[in-house]
Amino acid sequence: MAPVPGVAPVAAAAGNRTMAAAGAILIYAVIIGFTDNFVKVIAAEGGLWQFHAIRSVMALALFAVAAPLLGLRLWPRNPRAVAARSLVHGTAMLFYFGSLAFLPVAVVAAGLFTAPIFVLLLSRFAFGEAIGPFRILAVALGFLGTLMVLDPGEGSLSPVLIAPVIGGFLYALGNIATRRWCAGESAETLVAGFFGMLGIYGVIGMAVLALAAPEVPGGAAGFVLRGWVWPSAGFMGWTFVQAAGSLLGILMMVKGYQMAEASRAAVFEYTILPCAAFWSWFLWGEMLGGRALLGIVLIVAAGALIAARSRA
Template identity: 60%
Template sequence: MAEAGVVEVPNRAIAAAVMIGVFALIIGYIDNYVRVIAAEIGLWQFQALRSALMVPMLVVAVPLMRLRLRPVAPRAVLARSLVHATGMLLYFGALAFLPVAQVAAGLFSAPFFVLLIQRLAYGQPISPVSALSVALGFVGILLVLGPGAGGSIGLASLMPVAGGAFYAMGNIATRAWCPRESVATLTAGYMAALGLMGLAGMAVLALLAPEAAAGADGFLTRSAAWPSAQVWFWVAVQSAGSLIGVGLLVRGYQLTEARQASVFEYSVLPAAALWGWLLWGQVPGPAAAAGMALIVAAGVLIALRGR
């Protein structure tokens, strides 16, 4: 019997796994083209344009699909949107400098942060098996993002891990704070937060007017620029793909526990690596492959312990 004030949500893990798996295929493909976008426009303009393009898509989808946009708990939706959007800003910022599979591996520190947050915020114990999974996961992240993978421990490699911490908070918030919200409400809130952050970043850069490096190296500090037709196309693809993919992901997190859903998201790693190989000929080195294997193994341990 549920305690007073706690909303019981049915656990439908198989349906969640299917939805998150489709999300992984979509995101693994479209995120491989952020490098094309980063060569011409900045992170902040990218997010502002992407969110702006999603507005008409939502306007059309809401009446056709009879979606509900009005939030049940507006403050909870706002808080969840800001936290999740911060994590994804860090993720997208790193995509200009690292392959998608490596950035995704850094973001997958999220399940380990989920365990730590649930322990600190909700008092859930961390078992020896869970502690081992956290250790394995972080070793895997170091292998994927460290010198052994051909990189170095710097700002670019730390960004997706920091994003993973925010992403973990957003994933917990999806179920703990927003169990009665519709997928459309949470998706719209998340995209709106990214768009507003993008506009804020553009305003700051317009005032400071920093000198941005050419190409993808200037992704974080580039002021507003007029995109080419190619960049407009891939921003539009990002907008449509993200709208569909994030909607599937949000629904997946509503159907099962956060730590189970976070394990299903590991399908992004092979999906991103597959698309990276097919599109750009990128093949993970031995250290990166071993790191990904450790991250997946850690996730499986978390899932089994969660059961």
């Protein structure tokens, strides 16, 4: 990944607070695993673009209220770096949320969690960081687990299953950018930029759909193609839950990436897989098959091995 024009790559901060980063990202995983299970409820009547637009307005409004009370610094020190990072992470989330209407959260998260693989590859080949044979082996193990969770069958991946993997690559770019381009920014600045970019995407998407006027399937099948519809109380309520939960969760995730190198912090995000699977079972009674559960075990084991080697 080439540096953003006009933005010098930021050197790694002295020391890696690995365990503190792990704690912050675990909080993120528990919250996001819960809130993302309700996207399919939102998708039954609303659209992806309207969801992002309204959720961003809600999240930024919460920020506007909290900023003076908590002394938050929202304006970026380097607007171009924050905008570039927000663009990459925001695009990744379009692929992620677009898939949630059609697949279980744990399966979509598994596709997204090719990101640590891309983080390590980019860290090695783009920035020359040493990653070591044990971490390479662990990533291979995690990749095998990811394939088991995705369970393409028939030897091929459908476009719906590929979409979270594309999101994973973009997510990896955004995670590296968090540390290298935006190390001097506050976590709240980065989160505000993230929601602002998704809000812009939402408005653009609704405008394009209003002009194109495509035929929209009913229910969750029309999530990506559905433009503006008059929102119900249920849609607004669950979107607010998403906004507040995502705000807190992503804030914790950003703090985790600021406390440790991306190649270290990324492995702890694997905890979202068992968290998402637990909430899917607790809320909807959805159970993953034995193959998928074994895949999650392999992914978590890979994360533990990488964390151990990072501390060493």
